[in-house]
Amino acid sequence: MKDDDVEGVIASYGWKGMDGLYRPAFGRGSIADIPGALLESLGINGGKGVPESLRHISEPADHTVFILIDGLGHSTFQYALNNCRLGNLKAFRKESVYVPATSIFPSTTSTATVTLHTGMDPEEHGIIGYIQYLKDVGSVCNMISLSPLGLRNRSLVENSKIFSHISRHGTIHEKISGEGMDSFLYMPYNIRNSGLTRITGRGSVLRPYHSLSHMFTDLKNDILSTVRRSFHFCYISSVDTISHKIGPYTQETAEDIDSIFYFIRHVLGENVSGSGTTVVISADHGHTVVNQDRVHDISRDRKLRRMMISPATGDERAPFIRVRETKDGDFLAHIEKQYPGHTAVSSRQLMREGFFGRTSSTGLDMDMFSDYTIIPAQNSGIIDTSLSALDPEWSNIDMIGMHGGFSLEEMIVPVITRKF
Numbered sequence: 001m002k003d004d005d006v007e008g009v010i011a012s013y014g015w016k017g018m019d020g021l022y023r024p025a026f027g028r029g030s031i032a033d034i035p036g037a038l039l040e041s042l043g044i045n046g047g048k049g050v051p052e053s054l055r056h057i058s059e060p061a062d063h064t065v066f067i068l069i070d071g072l073g074h075s076t077f078q079y080a081l082n083n084c085r086l087g088n089l090k091a092f093r094k095e096s097v098y099v100p101a102t103s104i105f106p107s108t109t110s111t112a113t114v115t116l117h118t119g120m121d122p123e124e125h126g127i128i129g130y131i132q133y134l135k136d137v138g139s140v141c142n143m144i145s146l147s148p149l150g151l152r153n154r155s156l157v158e159n160s161k162i163f164s165h166i167s168r169h170g171t172i173h174e175k176i177s178g179e180g181m182d183s184f185l186y187m188p189y190n191i192r193n194s195g196l197t198r199i200t201g202r203g204s205v206l207r208p209y210h211s212l213s214h215m216f217t218d219l220k221n222d223i224l225s226t227v228r229r230s231f232h233f234c235y236i237s238s239v240d241t242i243s244h245k246i247g248p249y250t251q252e253t254a255e256d257i258d259s260i261f262y263f264i265r266h267v268l269g270e271n272v273s274g275s276g277t278t279v280v281i282s283a284d285h286g287h288t289v290v291n292q293d294r295v296h297d298i299s300r301d302r303k304l305r306r307m308m309i310s311p312a313t314g315d316e317r318a319p320f321i322r323v324r325e326t327k328d329g330d331f332l333a334h335i336e337k338q339y340p341g342h343t344a345v346s347s348r349q350l351m352r353e354g355f356f357g358r359t360s361s362t363g364l365d366m367d368m369f370s371d372y373t374i375i376p377a378q379n380s381g382i383i384d385t386s387l388s389a390l391d392p393e394w395s396n397i398d399m400i401g402m403h404g405g406f407s408l409e410e411m412i413v414p415v416i417t418r419k420f
Helices: 003-012 031-041 052-058 074-083 087-095 109-118 164-169 172-178 195-200 212-225 238-245 251-272 302-307 328-338 347-352 385-389
Strands: 063-069 097-102 131-134 139-142 182-188 205-209 230-236 277-282 295-297 313-315 318-321 343-346 372-375 381-383 412-419
Touching: 003 097, 031 052, 031 063, 031 097, 031 109, 031 172, 031 277, 031 412, 052 097, 052 412, 063 109, 063 212, 063 251, 074 087, 074 251, 074 412, 087 251, 087 412, 109 164, 109 172, 109 195, 172 182, 172 230, 182 212, 205 212, 212 230, 212 251, 238 251, 251 277, 302 328, 328 343, 328 372, 343 347, 347 372
Parallel strands: 063 230, 063 277, 182 205, 182 230, 295 381
Antiparallel strands: 097 412, 131 139, 131 313, 277 412, 313 318, 318 372, 343 372
16 A cells, blocks of 8 residues: 555544544454454454455465554554664565554553454443453453452453353454364463453463564464464564653664564564465554653542542543533533643443444443543543552553554554565
């Protein structure tokens, strides 16, 4: 896709009436459309159809590899491509098909990961944000570890009621293995047993890894030794980590991206060439840079706290607020007055307008949604440090790159495809 075409596709994802913001394009070019295309590449019905922009992914393959690079937004990719002398990145870009797609909402790892492993839209699987209030648990929970905040050893995965709908639907790994094919999941060793991994990895052969060289060596060997058609889901977290701590538009982030593409081109590509392998690379979200003096800690806003039922949940760029009955008008007026440039939107309105998925079902469990979603101003974020009372280790104050929201930097991600 030519650069002018890329910009045109991105423009088509714009949120009408909200300048500079972009909405999830379910069914038109969202990461939620990728699982169906991956399944169809192996001859399995994806269930929801594949948009034309991603149709090339669904072309038949003997081995399909999906590499999820956490935090690799389109803007971060373009910065690395245009501002650094990165031979591997530039070469792979020329050799592949590049299509921009949208993330889901909220544009965050926990929500996107479940969608990519199951094909379910966020409103279907109900994992809404990094921090979420779960009514059945009666607590604010970490949706990566899937445990109450501050109680990481108390896993919720075994609670059959909370995630039973995801289990009934199944993962793409279960669908692939159910068709007599092999499905592998490559995860960093330190999160191999996280709650999210245990939910999303069902039906796969887990391959924990300690380094990129370890992961790509295992990946290459698995493809070459597998006699049946196979699927390989690879998760890489380093770009996200560096973007949070150092920033998405830095030499450090660019060099890390280039190192990943070195392994894709040389350790993987040169060894599996001619094997009928399709490699698809994408991301869960991108990052926007937030100035520290524009990070608002609402735990210090006593008037606002009195209106709230519980601490703010979600992410710094997409905080969700539950408001006491009869306080809606006061809440909206307070946000408008005390937080210029920030917009409070009814979460239920966003659901009805298709921001959480395409079903528009009136039978959804509305308890998974907050009353309001705050859309922060540009380069701003909202945190609630009262959460540290539940988990002393919780702290997002010092992050440079943030995500969760609707900006181009957060919402638009690359989908890069190459056949070997």
